[in-house]
Amino acid sequence: MEKTLNTPARAMSRRSLVAFGLTALFAGTLTGCGAKPADTAAPAEGSAPARAVELQIFAANSLEKAMPEVQALYTEKTGVTFADTQFKASGDLIEQIRAGAQVDALITASKGTMDDAVAGGLVDEATRLDMFVNDLVVVKAEGSDAEIASLEDVKNIEGKVAIGDAVTVPAGKYANQALNTIGLYTGAAGDDGVYAPEFADRVALADKVGTAAKYVSTGDATIGFVYSSDIFRYDGIEQAFVCPEDSHKPIVYPGAVAASSEHAKAAADFLDFCMNDAEAQKVWAKYGFELFA
Numbered sequence: 001m002e003k004t005l006n007t008p009a010r011a012m013s014r015r016s017l018v019a020f021g022l023t024a025l026f027a028g029t030l031t032g033c034g035a036k037p038a039d040t041a042a043p044a045e046g047s048a049p050a051r052a053v054e055l056q057i058f059a060a061n062s063l064e065k066a067m068p069e070v071q072a073l074y075t076e077k078t079g080v081t082f083a084d085t086q087f088k089a090s091g092d093l094i095e096q097i098r099a100g101a102q103v104d105a106l107i108t109a110s111k112g113t114m115d116d117a118v119a120g121g122l123v124d125e126a127t128r129l130d131m132f133v134n135d136l137v138v139v140k141a142e143g144s145d146a147e148i149a150s151l152e153d154v155k156n157i158e159g160k161v162a163i164g165d166a167v168t169v170p171a172g173k174y175a176n177q178a179l180n181t182i183g184l185y186t187g188a189a190g191d192d193g194v195y196a197p198e199f200a201d202r203v204a205l206a207d208k209v210g211t212a213a214k215y216v217s218t219g220d221a222t223i224g225f226v227y228s229s230d231i232f233r234y235d236g237i238e239q240a241f242v243c244p245e246d247s248h249k250p251i252v253y254p255g256a257v258a259a260s261s262e263h264a265k266a267a268a269d270f271l272d273f274c275m276n277d278a279e280a281q282k283v284w285a286k287y288g289f290e291l292f293a
Contacts, residue, residue: 053266056083056102058093060109060170060253061208062134065233066287070280074273080266089208091168097122097258104267107131107255109227110170114254123256127268130292131275132253132284135228136174138241139216146222148241151182154223160204162212162224166191170251171209175225177248190248213237227251229288252292 059067064087071082086093086101090108094117097103106123108114111130117123138154140146146157154161164172173190179199180188187193195203204221206212209230215221217236224237231239255274257267274280275291284291 052079052081053263054081054083055104055263055267055270057085057105057107057270058097058101058103058258059085059087059107060090060093061087061210062109062171062227062229062233063087063107063253063289066229066283066289069283070274073277073279073283074270077273077277078269080270089164089168090170091116094120094122102260103258104261104263105255105257105271107253108170109134109251109253110173111249111252111254112173113170114256117256121259124259124264125256127257127264127271128254129256129271129275130252131255131271132289133292134251134253134289136171136178136243136248136251137226137228137231137239138223138243139213139226139231139237140223140240141216141219142236142238144222144238144240146240148223150241151178151243151247153241154179155182155184155199157222159202159222160215160220161199161202162204162206162215162221164209164212164225165205165207169206169208169212171212171225171227172206174243174248174251178225178243181247210234227288232287253289 057067067085071085075081086096090110090113093106093108094113097106097117098120106117108117114128118125118128138148148154163175166173166176176185176190176193177188179185180190180193184196184199185193194200204215206215209226212224213226213230213234216224217234223240231237255271257264261267281291
């Protein structure tokens with residue numbers, strides 16, 4: 001299968017808006033709240049040198065190939081470094097933050113999980129921005145003769161169907177929304193129903209989207225639901241079908257600065273870099289991500 005690359009063109013029109021918004025936001029925040037000096041401020045004469053900034057990023061599992069390359073670019077250009085970035089299912093990341101994990105910025109794979117973070121006071125809602133979009137696809141093992149020409153064909157596939165657990169895996173929630181349109185899942189929201197009796201025993205639940213891809217590549221499942229970007233991350237799978245956009249809610253990856261961040265401005269600057277730096281945009285495109293327009 002030829003793995004085509006998305007381009008970052010859709011993001012170009014938002015560059016000025018995003019950059020201006022984040023800059024204005026933090027200028028106002030620091031002025032109005034009497035916050036400590038910005039992370040990058042030079043030390044006063046005779047004082048100790050400023051401590052180097054190290055950011056802790058929590059990011060959706062599907063970003064684990066692209067994000068390190070973008071972080072390396074950012075370190076090269078700014079000197080800011082990164083702690084061991086956590087790549088997990090979005091719901092698991094939120095639970096870690098609730099448990100007290102130190103984090104500077106969060107990027108989730110759905111608006112719903114970021115809504116949960118906002119509602120829990122885990123992120124600064126004023127810094128929230130939509131960063132990436134993705135497609136929901138059905139994959140099969142490379143070389144498989146399984147044919148999927150429509151969602152209806154899922155009903156007739158022999159073998160298991162790998163789906164992320166919708167409780168913590170946004171890709172699973174989107175998959176269930178798509179399955180709802182053909183009567184294989186009872187809840188329109190994707191996490192509020194059950195699988196149809198004739199389908200339930202064929203579902204191979206996965207703890208993360210990468211596990212769903214693995215089930216397919218190893219033959220433990222005939223097909224699976226993942227993101228289009230996952231085809232670039234995992235060997236042994238190929239695209240069989242792109243789910244129609246109207247079969248599920250839009251797949252959007254929001255980002256935000258953590259409410260407890262000690263480097264709030266630096267974290268916001270990094271999110272801005274992700275969206276607006278030309279070299280970073282090429283990295284996202286290489287791994288199948290399209291920037292939100």
